[in-house]
Amino acid sequence: MPEIAEVETVRNTLKRMILNKKIKEVNIIYSKMIESDIDDFKNILPGKTIMDIKRIGKWLIFDLGKYYLLSHLRMEGKYFVKKHDEEINKHEHVIITFTDNTDLRYHDTRKFGRMNLIKKEDLYKVEAIKKQGLEPTDKNLTANYLYEKIHKKNLPIKTILLDQTIISGLGNIYADEVLFSSKINPLKKGKDITLNECENIKVSSKKVIEEAIKCGGTTIRSYTSSLGVTGRFQQYLNVHKKEGEKCKNCGNIIKKIKVGGRSTYYCPNCQKEDME
């Protein structure tokens, strides 16, 4: 599933492929994908040039000059660059055609992804963007910042790590990996997390995300990043999707549980419940 490392990989790949291309026309096949006005989307995009591609948390941001096109891939969103005359795949929902007759095609089997065309000055009026917390690589992400955000919360730390308003960009895969690396039980409540553990979470999230970005992200289940790029990080996963396998650290069997409705993998020995 696209988490911060996957989105970053998509961003870098797309920058190489479509930067400076000029939009000729837009074909919206599945209109629920577009959160902003559909007519604006069709009318404003033609003539615009892809000036830059940025990212905030898991949001991909196409810089079009006066406008930003925001794109959230949710679980299975991908981009492909194809020739305009290639047959349209049934999971391709939005097609942006450039003046050189290549397409940027948004592909999403689950149709969960969303796009939003906004004026640049309105970026921080978008609620989801405004609320984004600090990224794992942000220098301002400190143990104290985390401690302040979570020490009154009664929620399991796993659930807290998925909250984008605290740390931005972690999803279900990396949250499990960060907790394993921090040796914290996923069910431990926010209010029971010590400052020292916050330091471990900070260090681990930075390490896990930087490694994952270096590998081009994780390819798991149906998720492959765009353009045939296959992430290599899955071979470095320690717990996620490893139920029944031996912990690489201690040899105990990795367990799978549900936390806040989400599948959660952990080592019951390395991440004991009563450990501080």
Place this chain on the structure above:
DNA sequence: AGTGCGACCCGAACGC
């Protein structure tokens, strides 16, 4: 305010 949970989707995995 904080928390919990269903809805959104549909391919894959599972159960019989």
Place this chain on the structure above:
DNA sequence: TGCGTTCGGGTCGCAC
């Protein structure tokens, strides 16, 4: 084998 059912996963919105 074939069919019906359940699951998963990020985020939002609503209920408590």
